[in-house]
Amino acid sequence: MLSLGELWPPIRLTLELAAITTTLLLIVGTPIAWWLARSKAVWKEAVAAVVALPLVLPPTVLGFYLLIFLGPDGPGGFLASFWGARTLAFTFEGLVIGSVIYSMPFVVQPIRNAFEAFGDRPLEAAATLRASPWDAFFSIALPLARPGIMTGAVLGFAHTVGEFGVVLMIGGNIPGKTKVLSIAIFDYVETLQWTPAHILSAGMLIFSFCVILTMMLLEKRLRRAGI
Amino acid sequence: MTSDAKIAAQFRGQLGAFALDAAFEIPAKGFTALFGPSGCGKTTLLRCAAGLTRLADGYFSLGNEIWQDGKQFRPPYARAVGYVFQEASLFAHMSVRQNLLYGYRRALANESDQHIKFDDVVDLLGVESLLERSPRRLSGGERQRVAVGRALLSQPKLLLMDEPLAGLDRFSKDDILPYFEKLHAALAVPVLYVSHDLAEVEQLADYIVLLEQGRVVAAGPLRDLQCDPGSPLARQPEAAVSLDGKIEAHDAAYGLTRLAVKGGTLLLPELDDVVGTVKRIRVRASDVSLARDAPTGSSIINSLPARVLSSGPNGRHQVNVLIGLGTDGAGARLLSRVTLKSWERLAIEPGSPVQAQIKGVALTSR
Amino acid sequence: MKRIGWLVVFMIACAAAVTGPATAIEINVAVAANFTEAAKEIATAFEKKTGNKVLLSFGSSAQFYTQITQDAPFQVFLSADQERPEKAVAEGFAVADSRFTYAVGKLVLWSRDPKVVTGADTLKQGAFSKIAIANPAAAPYGAAAVETMKALNVYDALQPKIVQGNNIAQTFQFIDTGNAELGFVALSQVIERSEGSRWLVAGNLYSPIKQDAVLLKKGAGNEAAKAFMNFLKGPEAAAIEAKFGYGTPESN
Numbered sequence: 001m002l003s004l005g006e007l008w009p010p011i012r013l014t015l016e017l018a019a020i021t022t023t024l025l026l027i028v029g030t031p032i033a034w035w036l037a038r039s040k041a042v043w044k045e046a047v048a049a050v051v052a053l054p055l056v057l058p059p060t061v062l063g064f065y066l067l068i069f070l071g072p073d074g075p076g077g078f079l080a081s082f083w084g085a086r087t088l089a090f091t092f093e094g095l096v097i098g099s100v101i102y103s104m105p106f107v108v109q110p111i112r113n114a115f116e117a118f119g120d121r122p123l124e125a126a127a128t129l130r131a132s133p134w135d136a137f138f139s140i141a142l143p144l145a146r147p148g149i150m151t152g153a154v155l156g157f158a159h160t161v162g163e164f165g166v167v168l169m170i171g172g173n174i175p176g177k178t179k180v181l182s183i184a185i186f187d188y189v190e191t192l193q194w195t196p197a198h199i200l201s202a203g204m205l206i207f208s209f210c211v212i213l214t215m216m217l218l219e220k221r222l223r224r225a226g227i
Numbered sequence: 228m229t230s231d232a233k234i235a236a237q238f239r240g241q242l243g244a245f246a247l248d249a250a251f252e253i254p255a256k257g258f259t260a261l262f263g264p265s266g267c268g269k270t271t272l273l274r275c276a277a278g279l280t281r282l283a284d285g286y287f288s289l290g291n292e293i294w295q296d297g298k299q300f301r302p303p304y305a306r307a308v309g310y311v312f313q314e315a316s317l318f319a320h321m322s323v324r325q326n327l328l329y330g331y332r333r334a335l336a337n338e339s340d341q342h343i344k345f346d347d348v349v350d351l352l353g354v355e356s357l358l359e360r361s362p363r364r365l366s367g368g369e370r371q372r373v374a375v376g377r378a379l380l381s382q383p384k385l386l387l388m389d390e391p392l393a394g395l396d397r398f399s400k401d402d403i404l405p406y407f408e409k410l411h412a413a414l415a416v417p418v419l420y421v422s423h424d425l426a427e428v429e430q431l432a433d434y435i436v437l438l439e440q441g442r443v444v445a446a447g448p449l450r451d452l453q454c455d456p457g458s459p460l461a462r463q464p465e466a467a468v469s470l471d472g473k474i475e476a477h478d479a480a481y482g483l484t485r486l487a488v489k490g491g492t493l494l495l496p497e498l499d500d501v502v503g504t505v506k507r508i509r510v511r512a513s514d515v516s517l518a519r520d521a522p523t524g525s526s527i528i529n530s531l532p533a534r535v536l537s538s539g540p541n542g543r544h545q546v547n548v549l550i551g552l553g554t555d556g557a558g559a560r561l562l563s564r565v566t567l568k569s570w571e572r573l574a575i576e577p578g579s580p581v582q583a584q585i586k587g588v589a590l591t592s593r
Numbered sequence: 594m595k596r597i598g599w600l601v602v603f604m605i606a607c608a609a610a611v612t613g614p615a616t617a618i619e620i621n622v623a624v625a626a627n628f629t630e631a632a633k634e635i636a637t638a639f640e641k642k643t644g645n646k647v648l649l650s651f652g653s654s655a656q657f658y659t660q661i662t663q664d665a666p667f668q669v670f671l672s673a674d675q676e677r678p679e680k681a682v683a684e685g686f687a688v689a690d691s692r693f694t695y696a697v698g699k700l701v702l703w704s705r706d707p708k709v710v711t712g713a714d715t716l717k718q719g720a721f722s723k724i725a726i727a728n729p730a731a732a733p734y735g736a737a738a739v740e741t742m743k744a745l746n747v748y749d750a751l752q753p754k755i756v757q758g759n760n761i762a763q764t765f766q767f768i769d770t771g772n773a774e775l776g777f778v779a780l781s782q783v784i785e786r787s788e789g790s791r792w793l794v795a796g797n798l799y800s801p802i803k804q805d806a807v808l809l810k811k812g813a814g815n816e817a818a819k820a821f822m823n824f825l826k827g828p829e830a831a832a833i834e835a836k837f838g839y840g841t842p843e844s845n
Binding site for chain 2: 121122124125126127128129130131132133135136139140143144146
């Protein structure tokens, strides 16, 4: 009765969501982390606080505001109208937007720390060696920040995999589109189907453990290599 | 650049509690030292020249290239400048070779000719055995040599060095100084060298800019400032004059080398270099004594005729005397420090012929 | 010795006097999300009448049921269906014979846009992109919505447009924020709102949503809990329920 075909879609969906969210966050979060690390603007820490909000906001609050934000009353609906839809809620794309906002502090913070750790000197040296700011960023800053970037990627990925509250609020529980692992487990529990709930939950537990273990070993190895 | 091109700099501004108001003009060739006590603004001045620090008011030009003035400011990566920091600051994630080539590659992309070549620099600084190593596994002295090489290979029109020997122990310093001397001889690129160590300066500099509390108090060729009995340099306890002499002959039997300087020859402990090599030597003012007649029985082996050129007081009880070697006094200049009492007793004055006695041990060459 | 004895009696008497014969007991009631507003009014009325305190928790019946099996501290369970109270009794979490139907729910098709819902035709035409229902496996209103759509032969056509809310309250949120143009909610949720457009789904299209209440084992000896259950059966509660669009078992 319980087939892999039934269990696989939420797993696949979750992995897709986490992968896409992490990629986007690395692209978007790295410049933000860079700015936070180097800017001398007086309102810098205010921006940092806004980025870090999802750390303390209950996911339901975030989900609620997202529902309005993504809907016809908000920018999400406006965007969706370009391809004839009314809302970004209940879509995979909407989940990506929600996940990006929700997991951002987990990616931005380690990268910011990594950028701050090496100080101004390497970039000054690069400038005196004819490297333009872009050049110095890619040839010096990014490689030196690599451990932090990896930590951020791992944390962002793991955090998105575990996301529940936000998806519950804006997902609409559509199989194959927004029914991610955490929602599927919740559903099974609600409808008293303990067996698949156990299988999926145990799987998530093992996965999370492996992720954290890997991250810690990696960090240790990188630190020993002196980076 | 033509041989009489100049570097002109003027920087004025506030950096925290420190105020800099310095201006100087120096030749765009050879080694120029920025000398002064700690905290006098030497490093700030150097950073301004590189464009790393930007003060309220700044002007810098190299030959006919204006790097910054009231209207424009060329950022550091657009200035053909090489910079050696006090702590080597090599890129930790790259090997020595990659560090060396970092600026080289980028300079290549911009200009067509590279006069400073990789192999030459590696040779000059003796870093061949270090090329594949990680910066983490180099000693302090090795790191600085790589840093200099890296700066050189970026084809700079001006090399800036910020107390590169300050962080090194005595052995490392003695180790590197010969390389810097070689640089001095080999480079066509002008060097601006910050230091608070007078001996270092005298060993390497052709031109010197003296700084005190953010202001330039004197600037000129090293010899001139050294030989000016009234200049701050002459009043230092370690005051000395630097001379360039060419090796004429070696005397293996007595372990001596004969060095020809303008106006005379000097004997010093045997040097390794071949005949014909030009060496720079330092003669401390306190090691030069004066006599009216040539003494006959003295253990001092260097006794040369000279003429008094000028004098200046050194404190209350000493006098700095400037002498020129040779009977006409037109040869190399030396400083002699004598007591006031001796000065008056000898009754010599500018123009008087004297015999300069230079203690053999005083002629040190590193 | 004797004096201590009198002291003890005196203290007990004081304690008894302070607490009083009609002690204010607190009861925890789990209430199905669709009955939220009605439950609040009924509870207030009950508190005024008896001086007992009623702590209401709202959520999906399925969620409550799971919690009850895991020893949640509820004394009374007002479910949205009959199945879960039956199960509770069968599995020993509730007091047998205490189960009764406290309300009959009415299904309504609602949109916040006054032009959208006209009647059964709206479903047949399907001129919308998203329709919200409560999760049918977890909430009876969701199951009733599916029944309705199947009865009208539009379920297959509409299935790709269905979005599910975890419970009826969330379903309502989807429609109220405009993310779904329309959806199936409980009449009680929209009865006090005049805007939008609605269609009271004909009773023959879905099995009646009989909502049962049951006294849980944790409330077995609790006088206030029993009193509350009785109050639910009484005329005041019936009047409140009618106000919120619920039928009573007799009237249906």
